[in-house]
Amino acid sequence: MLEIKNLKARIGDTEILTGLTLTVKPGEVHAIMGPNGSGKSTLALVVAGHEDYVVTEGSVTYMGEDLLGLDPEERARIGVFLGFQYPVEIAGVNNAYLLKAALNAKRRAQGEPEVDAFEFLKLAREKMKLLDMDQALLNRGVNEGFSGGEKKRNEILQMAVLEPRLAILDETDSGLDIDALKAVAKGVNSLRDAERAIVLVTHYQRLLDYVEPDYVHVLSGGRIVRSGDKSLAHMLEEKGYDWVREAASA
Amino acid sequence: MAFIPDKVAEPVSARNDDDIESLVNRRYKHGFITDIASDSLPPGLDEDVVRAISLRKKEPLFMLEWRLKAYRHWLTMQEPEWAHVHYPKINYRDISYFSAPKSDEDRPKSLDEVDPKLLETYDKLGIPLHERARLAGVAVDAVFDSVSVATTFKEKLADAGVIFCSFSDAVQNHPELVRKYLGTVVPYRDNFFATLNSAVFSDGSFVYVPKGVRCPMELSTYFRINAANTGQFERTLIIAEEGSHVSYLEGCTAPMRDENQLHAAVVELVALKDAEIKYSTVQNWYPGDENGRGGIYNFVTKRGDCRGDNSKISWTQVETGSAITWKYPSCILRGANSVGEFYSVAVANNMQQADTGTKMIHIGRNSRSTIVSKGISAGRAQNAYRGLVRVMPQAENARNHTQCDSLLLGKDCGAHTFPYVEVRNPTAKVEHEATTSKISADQLFYCRQRGISEEDAVNMIVNGFCKEVFRELPMEFAVEAQNLLNVSLEGAVG
Numbered sequence: 001m002l003e004i005k006n007l008k009a010r011i012g013d014t015e016i017l018t019g020l021t022l023t024v025k026p027g028e029v030h031a032i033m034g035p036n037g038s039g040k041s042t043l044a045l046v047v048a049g050h051e052d053y054v055v056t057e058g059s060v061t062y063m064g065e066d067l068l069g070l071d072p073e074e075r076a077r078i079g080v081f082l083g084f085q086y087p088v089e090i091a092g093v094n095n096a097y098l099l100k101a102a103l104n105a106k107r108r109a110q111g112e113p114e115v116d117a118f119e120f121l122k123l124a125r126e127k128m129k130l131l132d133m134d135q136a137l138l139n140r141g142v143n144e145g146f147s148g149g150e151k152k153r154n155e156i157l158q159m160a161v162l163e164p165r166l167a168i169l170d171e172t173d174s175g176l177d178i179d180a181l182k183a184v185a186k187g188v189n190s191l192r193d194a195e196r197a198i199v200l201v202t203h204y205q206r207l208l209d210y211v212e213p214d215y216v217h218v219l220s221g222g223r224i225v226r227s228g229d230k231s232l233a234h235m236l237e238e239k240g241y242d243w244v245r246e247a248a249s250a
Numbered sequence: 251m252a253f254i255p256d257k258v259a260e261p262v263s264a265r266n267d268d269d270i271e272s273l274v275n276r277r278y279k280h281g282f283i284t285d286i287a288s289d290s291l292p293p294g295l296d297e298d299v300v301r302a303i304s305l306r307k308k309e310p311l312f313m314l315e316w317r318l319k320a321y322r323h324w325l326t327m328q329e330p331e332w333a334h335v336h337y338p339k340i341n342y343r344d345i346s347y348f349s350a351p352k353s354d355e356d357r358p359k360s361l362d363e364v365d366p367k368l369l370e371t372y373d374k375l376g377i378p379l380h381e382r383a384r385l386a387g388v389a390v391d392a393v394f395d396s397v398s399v400a401t402t403f404k405e406k407l408a409d410a411g412v413i414f415c416s417f418s419d420a421v422q423n424h425p426e427l428v429r430k431y432l433g434t435v436v437p438y439r440d441n442f443f444a445t446l447n448s449a450v451f452s453d454g455s456f457v458y459v460p461k462g463v464r465c466p467m468e469l470s471t472y473f474r475i476n477a478a479n480t481g482q483f484e485r486t487l488i489i490a491e492e493g494s495h496v497s498y499l500e501g502c503t504a505p506m507r508d509e510n511q512l513h514a515a516v517v518e519l520v521a522l523k524d525a526e527i528k529y530s531t532v533q534n535w536y537p538g539d540e541n542g543r544g545g546i547y548n549f550v551t552k553r554g555d556c557r558g559d560n561s562k563i564s565w566t567q568v569e570t571g572s573a574i575t576w577k578y579p580s581c582i583l584r585g586a587n588s589v590g591e592f593y594s595v596a597v598a599n600n601m602q603q604a605d606t607g608t609k610m611i612h613i614g615r616n617s618r619s620t621i622v623s624k625g626i627s628a629g630r631a632q633n634a635y636r637g638l639v640r641v642m643p644q645a646e647n648a649r650n651h652t653q654c655d656s657l658l659l660g661k662d663c664g665a666h667t668f669p670y671v672e673v674r675n676p677t678a679k680v681e682h683e684a685t686t687s688k689i690s691a692d693q694l695f696y697c698r699q700r701g702i703s704e705e706d707a708v709n710m711i712v713n714g715f716c717k718e719v720f721r722e723l724p725m726e727f728a729v730e731a732q733n734l735l736n737v738s739l740e741g742a743v744g
Contacts, residue, residue: 048699052691076701084699088692092714101710102700109701141714158700 001026001197002047002166007058008222009046016042018222019058024166027194031208031233032201034219035241040201041085043219044170048082049075062166076102077109081164083155085171085201090142095154096124098142099161106162127160130190132183149180156187167191168199173207185210205237218244291348297321300449303348307418307453310425320438320448327442333605334634334666335574337547340512347450347483410466412496413458417485420456427458431489435518435555435582443514443576444551451485451516459494459525468724470499484515490525492558497528499727511536513572514549523558523585528566530723532731535571537602540629545573545602552579556588556614564591565608566722568731573602578636580609583617583645590619593719597735598631598663607637607668612648612678621652624716627663628739634666641678648675654684657715659708659739687715709736 002024009017016039024030034040046053047060049072060067067075090098104114115123121138128135133153143151152172159167169188173181188198188211200207208216208230216232217224218241226232226244236244291302300321304314329340407414413424421428438448459465490496513535519527529552538545548571554563565579575598581590592608610619619639627633633656641648656665669682689711697707713720713732720728 050695072695072698073701073703076699082699084696088690088696090693090696090711090714091687092717093710094714098697098700098702098710101702101706102697105701105703105706162700 001063002199003059003061004043004047005059007043007046007060008056009042009053010056011042011053015056016053016222017046020219020223022217022224024197024199026165026197027192028215029192029198029200029211029213031213031216031230032199032219032224033203033216033233033236036203038219039222040219041170042222044082044085044168044199044201047075047168048072048080073105074109076162076164077106079165081159081162081167083152083159083167083169083172085174087143087146087151087155089144089146091144093142094138095140095142096121096138099124099158102158103161124157124161127157130160131157131187132179133157148175149177152176152184153180153187156184160187160191163191163196165195166197166199168201170201171203172200173202173204181207182210205233208233220245291346293344293346295342295345295347295450299347303450303452306348307421309421312425312429313421316433316438317449320445321450323439324442324445324449327445329442333576333636334632334668335576335603335605337574337603340547342446345512348452406466410463411460412463412465413456414469415456417451417454417456417487420458420487424456424458427489428456428487431487431518431520433518435520435553436516436551441551443549444516447483447485447514447516447551451483454485454487454515455498456486457488457496457498459488459490459496461491462493463491464494465496468497468499470501482511482513482515484513486515486517487520488518488527488529489520490522490527490561492522493524494522495526497530497724499530499532499724501532501534501727501730511546512549513546515551517550517552517579519554519563521554521556521558521561521563521588524560525558526562526564527554528564529554529579530727531565531567531569532723532727532734533567533569533571533575534734536573537571537600538573540600546571547574548572548577549574550577552577553582554580554590555582556585556590556617558588559585559614560587561585562589562591564589564593564722566591566593566719568595568597568716568719568723568734569604569606570597570599570734572604575602575604575606577606578608580611581619582611582613583619583648584613585617586614587616587618588614589617591722592619592621592623593722594622595624595626595716595719595731595735596633596635597626597739598628598633599739600629600631602629602631602633604632605634605636607635609638610640610650612639612641612645612650615644615646616648617645618649619651621650621654622718623652623654624719625654625656625665626659626712626715626735626739627656627665628659630662632664632666634668636668636670638670638672639680640670640672641675641680643674645675646677648678648680650678650680652680652682654682655715656684656686657712658686658688708739712736712739 004020004022007017007020020043032040042053046055055068062080100120107114124138125135131153137150143154146154155172172184176184200211213230216228216230218226291299300317304317436444438445457469488498519529521527535546535548556563563581567579569575579592583590590610596604596606598604607623608621621637623635625633625635635654637652639650654667658665665686667684671680673680689708693711694704694707698704712735720731723731
């Protein structure tokens, strides 16, 4: 589903991704771990099409299509979703309104009829229940005055409503208390199926206790230095990232 | 595991400001000129021109005398220079002060009799007059150039005793009302542009709502500037008698033009005891091209007088057009417990300059006013809010709340706020809040990542920013205003 080959990307003069290769197949859950500054968020943003990052080499294909040639909104409409590490506040724009517009943009692109306000609310309320979310958040401004936990849940709500084929969740677990973490994990697990791939970018093993990954990759210096199954995450927790760095340079 | 990439991707460069520029550069959608021969006066201004205007309109003597007093006073005045706007000197003698569609001699009795070319013009503007009038139940007094050509729903209004007609008709048919109220809110000596208007105004709208009557429909006028090089001097007078209520809608678009067109309108509102006037404007005059060439100069004096106790005047405006806007719809809160409101969205794009705001003059005790101003600047535009809140010594317990927000799109535009507050009564409470924000790249990326195009994202954010003001507009007008804003800012951010 997602094929990243020898991806090099920089922001300004700083090269952040230095030749990253990763293959993700439908139905798989991948965890990307690594120390601060290793390029985890950059990877997520480059796949989503953030224009501050310049791709200098390599390729990213998604379902056979060259992703790098598409605008961010086009990527989103064919099923690429990024759960943001820091969801931005958009004052005055109704949360439900944005989400409905997003859903209908995608449906239009896929030649499906748009949903009306009534159908949309029904769908959104259903998903919110699953996430233990306060329904009132639908009528607030997008992330406006949301707590850290509410923002992250809102990201998962958007994912649940938009039903992407490929979801990249950038540190969705950071800053969450245990209840919020469980709710988020429940939301993510509910979307696991044979057609969908999920990439979890995380610092900690904690989330992986609730969302069990098929593969764990360790990112260091802008490339994947080690891949394994979930036991790799446990080893990292035990030995720290220095162990990976040493192993990589050895 | 090494491999050779099958292709090297083109560098995805950061979006730069050139893109912003190109997106901003949208041509004026309503730019066209209707080919109707105009019966105009030659350019120039002296007492003879004033007399000629009055004569052509077959005005009673008191009108001519009033016009001449204004003209003579105007000769002693200087064009004001305090506003935050810059434009080449206007030569008032190069302007033609009267123009009327040819069909003036034989005024149409119904839409069937209206020049089809004219109806076509409305169609192009997306204002199907008959449709709108019939479906929405709105009475339309369409001002094409300077003379009204279609007035509908007269009967229904007449049943309620409401007078809604062109200013010229009012002068002919209700001279006593015109004489009693004309110039009592905006005197002919008021300011340079209002005085000029008083001397040469061509036409406009007149509304009179009798005591205790709630006007059965929204009253609406579409203004349109058409003939080349013709100053447009509208004059509107609305009188709401004791306990009456009226909502008036004004909307405008203009064809594309090279010459700068001067527009100096005057609007006077009088609300007597317990009366309420709601005045809504959507203004979309030609703003000029990317370099600011050819736009409308809009120097307007709009003022409402809350003359009676418990009266209320509410101004709502959405201003997207004109090269220069100089406009301060104001309220004189004379009556006890009177209420003044000003809700404004002012958009300035490309080279547009806007200096707009309001004045709330508190005289009556317990008078209250609310000001909500939303300024949006894009391109290289300059947008200034200028507001005055004055509490007179006798205005016990006066209250004002002002909220003044600016939104910047792009890096070459400017927002300025000039609030003036004069309080001469210690019991007054005056509050002023102001914010300035920018649409951030992060917000746009967030929306785009959710599949929403950049333009839709900008519209969404701008509309969210303006929500408080749109809420004050009558429903169908709110939709129109929202669309207009979307068009005005098409691609203003990259």
